[in-house]
Amino acid sequence: MKHFYLFLLITVLSLPAFSQNCTIILNRAEDDYEAGRLLGIPDRIMPCLENEAFSKEEKIRALKLMTLVYIFTDNDSKADEYLVKLLKADPEHDLDPEVDPAELYYLYNQFRVKPIFRIAFRAGINSSDPQIVNSFSSGDTNAWPKFTNGRTPDGLKEYTVEGSQAVAAINGIGLGTFLELMIERHLLKGIEVAAGPQLRISSYNVDMYLNIPSVYSEIVEKQTYLRLPVLARYNLWYEDEPRKDILPYAYLGGSFDYLLNATVSDGARTGGTSFSLVENNDYKANDMVYNTNVSMFGGLGAKFRMATHFLTVEFRYDRSFGLYHNPENRWNNNQNSTFDLAYVPDDTKLHMFSFSVGYTRSIYNPKKLVE
Structure with a gap:
């Protein structure tokens, strides 16, 4: 030893x-x-x-x-x-x-x-931008329009009903988060294609006055989507020599979106009888929302070189083609909607602004191509 x-x-x-x-x-x-x-x-x-x-x-x-x-x-x-x-x-x-x-x-x-492909991970925040196609309510939506994310369908932050005082939005925009994992491949001259799963949690706020300024409801609708985005990206200066440390880029794409969860995550009414949120607030279980949707998106970003890998920052806008709520079931006997909150969902398309930071790792497999 x-x-x-x-x-x-x-x-x-x-x-x-x-x-x-x-x-x-x-x-x-x-x-x-x-x-x-x-x-x-x-x-x-x-x-x-x-x-x-x-x-x-x-x-x-x-x-x-x-x-x-x-x-x-x-x-x-x-x-x-x-x-x-x-x-x-x-x-x-x-x-x-x-x-x-x-x-x-x-x-x-x-x-x-060159890399055979890249693996990109991104995390970010989103801000919902709901488009109200048609508005519905148990009250008069013409005289007392709802505020969605702080604005009426006409874009007003406040309004005055004849014979009443001015009313204003109570809550602002709804925020959420998302995670994304993508496989990216360069084709030619700075053009890349990419695809991969994304988990997105989003929300938006609805404020509504129940025909008088002293009685109003505040609602938060929350959604969780599993998405499959596919995109094409153009990178500026991708093939320049010497290699640039910063590569600006732009991209367009589309996504298939599957709804995992949809709820009224918070709700309250001020004035009138007292109210507490009940358990029956699952829109997906009550068939009040569509399970699938299709969206398109575009964005701008930049890659910051770290040897052969990258840090990324980007801004994106997603635009949904289909409605979020199911019109056939908007009047379902849901206690939150038809009684306590007096809230009836609108015909809504869920659009989204987002900002993300990420890390992209290059995967190599050097090989002789010409014998």
Whole structure:
């Protein structure tokens, strides 16, 4: 046992010396390459590579040196092998026309060096922008229109009914969140396509006066959607050399949306008899909403380069084609709607503004494309 510990101690203490020795070996090998003395370089470099004695920067230098040596000693298979290793250690390795020989460029251009796809994760906040197609109420919607996200269907923040005082919106816009995971692939000249699932939670506020300013209801409608967006994106400066650190982009797409949950998440009435929200507030269970919808969207954003990966920020607007509420069941005997709150859902299309931040990771598989 003592001999084992002694051996282990000697091994650990010798590692820094071995790494330092490999640095010297690499420097001398590069000098020999510049002087045209190529034979023997692989035999000196290989032990250091096999024992992982190089730093990351030194490993890249060593793999590039091995590739060059095999190019100029006409060992094509070994040159291919070490260029693949170089591209795995340093994806999209940059060549310098003032330093790197034409032979390396020629070989490099025969390989797939760009990502085969990217994985993008985004998280963000959304602000609902409901469009009221037709408004309904147990009262007079012409004289006392509802406020949805702080505005009437005509865009007013307040109004005055003849013979009464002015009334105004009580609540503002509804906010929510979303998470998105997308697989992205570049096609050509900065054009990408992408698709993946999105989980979106959104809400909007409805304020309604019940024919007098002193009696009013406040309602919060909340929705959870599982969405499948598909998009096409154009990236500015995508193929510029040298590579830009910031890539602005724009995109258009469409989505199939499946409703997971829809409720009146909060509700209160001021004036009249007392009110408390009851359990029967599940619009999906009561068939008061459509389970599926289709939407289109567009957005602007920017990618901030992190080596071969990206941080992203973007703004998006989603526009729904179909109605959110089911008109056939709007008058269902739901206690929240027809009695306590005196609230009847409108014909509503759910549009959405959103802002997100994200991280995009590039996935590589370097491979020779030309034999």
